[in-house]
Amino acid sequence: MSAEKTPRRPPRTQKIVAPRKSAHLVGVAFHNDDGHKRITKGEKFTLLGGSQTAHEAMTESVVKTFETLKRKGRTLETADPREVAELLQKHYPKT
Secondary structure, three states: OOOOOOOOOOOOOOOOOOOOOOOOEEEEEOOOOOOOOOEEEOOOEEEEEOOHHHHHHHHHHHHHHHHHHHHOOOOOOOOOHHHHHHHHHHHOOOO
16 A cells, blocks of 8 residues: 655635835946045935035935925835836936
């Protein structure tokens, strides 16, 4: 008498949960003549490097982008990446 083995299933009490979608914005600027290391961190973004002017411009653009998304009822995770890119460009200060 041969006993066939059936594949094991997970117990019915276990739920298979899809991983949560997460997003984080990273901005990097390379032009810097004064030797300062600039890092600005937020809950959903990190900005690295750049001159004081460039770093401030990146910060302003990101903050305004997040404000606009919030006003529209969206988050970085739920917004279309093209929309985020357009908003970042729109909010980047003109020099």
